[in-house]
Amino acid sequence: MSATVSECTKSGFFFDFDGTIAPIMRDPSAVRPVPGALERLRLLATLVGRVAIVSARPAAFLRDRFPAMPRLSLFGLYGMQTVVDGRVRTEAEAGAWAPVIARVTADAARELPGEVLVEDKALMVALHYRSSPSLRGAVERWASAKAAELGLREQYGRMVVELRPPVEGDKGTLVERETEALTRAWYFGDDLSDGRAFEALRGREERDPAFLGVRVAVANGETGDELARRADFTIDAPEHTPHLLDHVIRAFPAAPYAG
Numbered sequence: 001m002s003a004t005v006s007e008c009t010k011s012g013f014f015f016d017f018d019g020t021i022a023p024i025m026r027d028p029s030a031v032r033p034v035p036g037a038l039e040r041l042r043l044l045a046t047l048v049g050r051v052a053i054v055s056a057r058p059a060a061f062l063r064d065r066f067p068a069m070p071r072l073s074l075f076g077l078y079g080m081q082t083v084v085d086g087r088v089r090t091e092a093e094a095g096a097w098a099p100v101i102a103r104v105t106a107d108a109a110r111e112l113p114g115e116v117l118v119e120d121k122a123l124m125v126a127l128h129y130r131s132s133p134s135l136r137g138a139v140e141r142w143a144s145a146k147a148a149e150l151g152l153r154e155q156y157g158r159m160v161v162e163l164r165p166p167v168e169g170d171k172g173t174l175v176e177r178e179t180e181a182l183t184r185a186w187y188f189g190d191d192l193s194d195g196r197a198f199e200a201l202r203g204r205e206e207r208d209p210a211f212l213g214v215r216v217a218v219a220n221g222e223t224g225d226e227l228a229r230r231a232d233f234t235i236d237a238p239e240h241t242p243h244l245l246d247h248v249i250r251a252f253p254a255a256p257y258a259g
């Protein structure tokens, strides 16, 4: 903690959204940050150089969930989107795939069993089998066939398979880029895609001994223990993230409730 405080302006905190600072629920559209998360993020953003959300959700969704937080950076769809001055900016290369994603989204709604929730994210589609876990194999096979047919990329997550444009980039490349000017970076995550961000911090530490990365995993049976094994700290639920942030914030002499 003291290493972060002593280089606060060159320290960054990066958070995944679902399962990390928001609860896992059956209906993705109903999800909001856990109680206390917004207040801690707002405060943290006054104490360190960078605070960001790194999510597979569309950037517009994140903007809605984190209103009036100008010092919070929002990266959506694994970095294919960001919010700049309140506006969503989409990578042109990804945007060109919108018609293909629209087609596969329509196919999914028509061809997959009704229990599969098809989440239309415009530039990605998420196929959720949380309400019928036994459909996992069928959903994964369908997604693999469509990915091969249409040249899309698959991303596996917690009771979900996503199809996305085959453009370069993931949470790892995003975190690598966004931490270039930092000497300390914390990453909080719970899912398979967050492993890439953990790796990015580890890679930077290996290249640059002055850099310190801190990996925090929100442990859960769905992801297995691989992420937790690679973490420096583990917590048991997204509801505990604000408490961990309280410990971090208290370490800053300038914090309102320091001491």
Ligand SMILES: O=P(O)(O)OC[C@H]1O[C@H](O[C@H]2O[C@H](CO)[C@@H](O)[C@H](O)[C@H]2O)[C@H](O)[C@@H](O)[C@@H]1O
Residues within 6 Å of the ligand: 016, 017, 018, 019, 023, 024, 025, 026, 027, 028, 031, 054, 055, 056, 057, 119, 126, 128, 130, 157, 158, 159, 160, 162, 191, 193
């Ligand atoms: O990168 P993230 O912010 O963690 O987004 C990953 C996926 O999160 C959402 O799905 C997950 O949470 C849902 C709501 O709790 C849950 O129903 C689902 O089973 C989880 O996989 C989101 O709906 C997806 O679009 C994201 O890819």
